[in-house]
Amino acid sequence: xxxxxxxxxxxxxxxxxxxxxxxxxxxxxxxxxxxxxxxxxxxxxxxxxxxxxxxxxxxxxxxxxxxxxxxxxxxxxxxxxxxxxxxxxxxxxxxxxxxxxxxxxxxxxxxxxxxxxxxxxxxxxxxxxxxxxxxxxxxxxxxxxxxxxxxxxxxxxxx
Numbered sequence: 001x002x003x004x005x006x007x008x009x010x011x012x013x014x015x016x017x018x019x020x021x022x023x024x025x026x027x028x029x030x031x032x033x034x035x036x037x038x039x040x041x042x043x044x045x046x047x048x049x050x051x052x053x054x055x056x057x058x059x060x061x062x063x064x065x066x067x068x069x070x071x072x073x074x075x076x077x078x079x080x081x082x083x084x085x086x087x088x089x090x091x092x093x094x095x096x097x098x099x100x101x102x103x104x105x106x107x108x109x110x111x112x113x114x115x116x117x118x119x120x121x122x123x124x125x126x127x128x129x130x131x132x133x134x135x136x137x138x139x140x141x142x143x144x145x146x147x148x149x150x151x152x153x154x155x156x157x158x159x
Contacts, residue, residue, distance in 0.1 A: 122150070
């Protein structure tokens with residue numbers, strides 16, 4: 001991981017990880033996943049303008065999750081059980097790549113010992129909408145996708 005402090009006008013940070021993926025089957029044991037190695041990464045950079053304004057962007061990438069979800073099945077009288085079967089179509093369409101970019105603008109105002117910041121942040125600037133999960137509706141698995149672009153307006157007060 002590479003990290004930077006605020007020195008002058010610019011800030012930056014970068015990080016990442018690799019992890020081994022395991023699936024837990026109905027026998028209670030853990031086995032290697034069919035892709036085995038996954039990754040995560042993050043990068044952010046910012047700049048301070050005119051001493052009170054701050055603009056930053058960040059990007060995150062995720063190449064998989066470190067577990068295999070279970071399928072819950074119900075019999076004709078409503079008893080539920082879980083099934084782990086990696087050869088089913090459900091598992092071949094697992095959540096894989098997710099890339100999201102965020103942007104933030106903030107303006108600070110100092111009054112005595114109190115600092116107020118107003119900011120506008122836009123999450124998922126490029127509207128990345130991968131399939132996060134599948135839900136069974138009684139007939140087929142339906143895709144579940146994130147909500148897309150999310151603007152946030154907020155404030156912060158410190159003293």
